[in-house]
Amino acid sequence: xxxxxxxxxxxxxxxxxxxxxQVVDPAGITAIVNVGDDTVxxxxxxxxxxxxxxxxxxxxxxxxxxxxxxxxxWQAMQLVRNYATANAISANDPTGNxxxxxxxxxxxxxxxxxxxxxxxxxxxxxxxxxxxxAQAWGLELALxxxxxxxxxxxxxxTDGRRLxxxxxxxxxxxxxxxxxxxxxxxxxxxxAPGVLGAINDADVVVxxxxxxxxxxxxxxxxxxxxxxLVAARQRTVAVSPIVGGVALKGPADxxxxxxxxxxxATGIARWYAPLAATLVIDEVDADLADDVAxxxxxxxxxxxxxxxxxxxxxxxxxxxxxxxx
Amino acid sequence: xxxxxxxxxxxxxxxxxxxxxQVVDPAGITAIVNVGDDTVxxxxxxxxxxxxxxxxxxxxxxxxxxxxxxxxxWQAMQLVRNYATANAISANDPTGNxxxxxxxxxxxxxxxxxxxxxxxxxxxxxxxxxxxxAQAWGLELALxxxxxxxxxxxxxxTDGRRLxxxxxxxxxxxxxxxxxxxxxxxxxxxxAPGVLGAINDADVVVxxxxxxxxxxxxxxxxxxxxxxLVAARQRTVAVSPIVGGVALKGPADxxxxxxxxxxxATGIARWYAPLAATLVIDEVDADLADDVAxxxxxxxxxxxxxxxxxxxxxxxxxxxxxxxx
Numbered sequence: 182x183x184x185x186x187x188x189x190x191x192x193x194x195x196x197x198x199x200x201x202x203q204v205v206d207p208a209g210i211t212a213i214v215n216v217g218d219d220t221v222x223x224x225x226x227x228x229x230x231x232x233x234x235x236x237x238x239x240x241x242x243x244x245x246x247x248x249x250x251x252x253x254x255w256q257a258m259q260l261v262r263n264y265a266t267a268n269a270i271s272a273n274d275p276t277g278n279x280x281x282x283x284x285x286x287x288x289x290x291x292x293x294x295x296x297x298x299x300x301x302x303x304x305x306x307x308x309x310x311x312x313x314x315a316q317a318w319g320l321e322l323a324l325x326x327x328x329x330x331x332x333x334x335x336x337x338x339t340d341g342r343r344l345x346x347x348x349x350x351x352x353x354x355x356x357x358x359x360x361x362x363x364x365x366x367x368x369x370x371x372x373a374p375g376v377l378g379a380i381n382d383a384d385v386v387v388x389x390x391x392x393x394x395x396x397x398x399x400x401x402x403x404x405x406x407x408x409x410l411v412a413a414r415q416r417t418v419a420v421s422p423i424v425g426g427v428a429l430k431g432p433a434d435x436x437x438x439x440x441x442x443x444x445x446a447t448g449i450a451r452w453y454a455p456l457a458a459t460l461v462i463d464e465v466d467a468d469l470a471d472d473v474a475x476x477x478x479x480x481x482x483x484x485x486x487x488x489x490x491x492x493x494x495x496x497x498x499x500x501x502x503x504x505x506x
Numbered sequence: 507x508x509x510x511x512x513x514x515x516x517x518x519x520x521x522x523x524x525x526x527x528q529v530v531d532p533a534g535i536t537a538i539v540n541v542g543d544d545t546v547x548x549x550x551x552x553x554x555x556x557x558x559x560x561x562x563x564x565x566x567x568x569x570x571x572x573x574x575x576x577x578x579x580w581q582a583m584q585l586v587r588n589y590a591t592a593n594a595i596s597a598n599d600p601t602g603n604x605x606x607x608x609x610x611x612x613x614x615x616x617x618x619x620x621x622x623x624x625x626x627x628x629x630x631x632x633x634x635x636x637x638x639x640a641q642a643w644g645l646e647l648a649l650x651x652x653x654x655x656x657x658x659x660x661x662x663x664t665d666g667r668r669l670x671x672x673x674x675x676x677x678x679x680x681x682x683x684x685x686x687x688x689x690x691x692x693x694x695x696x697x698a699p700g701v702l703g704a705i706n707d708a709d710v711v712v713x714x715x716x717x718x719x720x721x722x723x724x725x726x727x728x729x730x731x732x733x734x735l736v737a738a739r740q741r742t743v744a745v746s747p748i749v750g751g752v753a754l755k756g757p758a759d760x761x762x763x764x765x766x767x768x769x770x771a772t773g774i775a776r777w778y779a780p781l782a783a784t785l786v787i788d789e790v791d792a793d794l795a796d797d798v799a800x801x802x803x804x805x806x807x808x809x810x811x812x813x814x815x816x817x818x819x820x821x822x823x824x825x826x827x828x829x830x831x
Contacts, residue, residue, distance in 0.1 A: 221549075256579055257620060295583075
């Protein structure tokens, strides 16, 4: 059985995995998932990237929104917002007030957060409850948070504010200038059980086309994971999340520029060269192939836009072929 | 404006208040509410008695269930239970696992708990957020938790288990034998702002027909409240929650017996005699009037079963008349 380990953020990684399960036995797949986006809202433990992957792989993601569950209702959030309006509670007050309801939690989705929070309070690890949730949805691949320890991606804005990832991404709609990014707690975190083994034992490692700054880097920041990936470099393929100089989704391009990097496939090549022997870039960036190769990794030009399951499977097949031949 | 202060549990008190607002200006009413039933489930702060009164006074209580909100849906809880079933999570494991979903939280109702939990985490007191929630529902009376400090009613069973009130009441369906009841944290609790003033300044104090053991006693256990009620005794009317030897709702009769008291109107008279100069007992207990009077308080025989708003208003009017003439 082919063993494939994928370093994952949320949506981009979920789409890649949706293809990967079509081309290898899902039982051989391990998804190692960013938890720097995790947060506590309304007292509930929220793990957006884990849930996006779970719901996608279960075929239960809402296809129009691209996040959250199908057949969703919004009764809880509607009442929260009624309360906030009646009391003039602002999302932007100094407490970053989630009581204003700026983070939309659907009623079905709340079930996941209620369950996870209960299990965590009863002593379960995040990886333990992640396995429980994945199993309930019938997932066949292994879904593992990068760490069971608290790690939080925080963005420091040019005007000196410190935002959690969700405050930055959802509340501020990533429409703020960022000076730096910190992965708070990473130095003291340990890889979750199974993470290092999954990298060491993999026939192929894939760095999914996720945001390198706020999705992949918080995984790499956990001591031991970067070293394991460096050791696995010859077996590792990264997929560029930058296509034609822009991120397909989210603020990766803007963030890269603000932090002083090139928001191009070449910039991604420079970023991942120590970790991946191969980088897949999109056909629209074919003219950058030599520049990418100049960064010291093998450049593969292929369609990378995963508009549907067929495109996802083709990209996954291509990534595997680059290593397995 | 007539000032009326009501010492409250949940359903019985809510029905009384529903009548009281018909006979006096609601702006003169203060409801002081038990918080010994409060709990944290799934990380959310739940205040069942406060919510029952709020929803009832807003005309939003579900009339068939008698608790929770009308137009309720159960999507979140259904998913929680799916997770629990898939992972064989038992409500009765040693962690008292709320992950099993034994406490039914409706999707709309969750909005209240999400809002309250957020506001509490942002620094609001329970009385502060209670006022916010009441205002959003348009309530005109003052709704005040007995205390802003953590107070928890715990029941010790004859087989030595220690249960929170909700574990006892909801999870075990109060079908266990109780040896004793403790109001944990009461000694260190202070009355919430406005509580003592509302008792001291009231023209009439009413002890609502709530469970004396697990609804009224946890209010009295907070230092200062019992003394204030003793001082207000001549202005205080209690309504017996025991009718014909049984509680109209819940386990008050069984609890009274298990703790060595009479589960009769006379037993209630003995219980409340230090606090109330007058006790209203139901017509079916008319033959106990002399026994009640023998306990040292004035006995009033009246219809006490509040099957609808008309009956509630009549009972409220009668209670006020006994003090105001």
